[in-house]
Amino acid sequence: MSLYDDAVLVLKGYEGQEELRQAYLDHLAAHPEGMWKACHAGHVTASALVIDPERGRVLLTLHRKLRMWLQMGGHCEPGDPTLAAAALREATEESGISGLTLLPGGPVRLDRHPIPAPCHWHFDVQYAVLAPPGAVQQISDESLDLRWYAYDEVAGVADESVVRLLEATRARL
Numbered sequence: 001m002s003l004y005d006d007a008v009l010v011l012k013g014y015e016g017q018e019e020l021r022q023a024y025l026d027h028l029a030a031h032p033e034g035m036w037k038a039c040h041a042g043h044v045t046a047s048a049l050v051i052d053p054e055r056g057r058v059l060l061t062l063h064r065k066l067r068m069w070l071q072m073g074g075h076c077e078p079g080d081p082t083l084a085a086a087a088l089r090e091a092t093e094e095s096g097i098s099g100l101t102l103l104p105g106g107p108v109r110l111d112r113h114p115i116p117a118p119c120h121w122h123f124d125v126q127y128a129v130l131a132p133p134g135a136v137q138q139i140s141d142e143s144l145d146l147r148w149y150a151y152d153e154v155a156g157v158a159d160e161s162v163v164r165l166l167e168a169t170r171a172r173l
Helices: 003-013 018-030 083-095 151-157 160-172
Strands: 043-052 057-063 072-075 109-114 121-130 143-150
Touching: 003 018, 003 083, 003 121, 018 109, 018 121, 043 083, 043 160, 057 083, 057 151, 072 083, 083 121, 083 143, 109 160, 121 160, 143 151, 151 160
Parallel strands: 043 121
Antiparallel strands: 043 057, 043 072, 057 143, 109 121
16 A cells, blocks of 8 residues: 555544545645655645653654744655654654654644745644653754653643644543
8 A cells, every 4th residue: 555545544534623634635636746745736744742641741843944843743755654654753753762652543633734835735644652651852953952841831832733733632642
């Protein structure tokens, strides 16, 4: 199964955000190349919120280009067999933490947001990953900083999309 096929299946099975979910499916139907960064009409991305429920905290990255505190994530790559695998790969690469595990149940949220030209949209499929006990982060080239934030601190540093992702993740836990 191709990554495109996996994305369509994941989105068809995703419950909630019906109008947005349909916009993702419509985009992929119109753009068979819509999984890749080269698709200038917009492309699917995969992200994951790194969460440590035992300590009531999440790990956020200060994104190098956007200069915003965000969850880990980014573009799908040809070697990614699934969207979930892409999200887990991105979270592992950007956090430097090995042993992350996906929160069961598939994507937690969808978030479509405009991006600078030449592309127009990121169709982000958002997952959550659990940090193993004693996890220690290591900054990557894509980040200016990595920092753990208590749940109640996130709204003070991150935008609404991250706050909604945290709320949805906590509801699933």
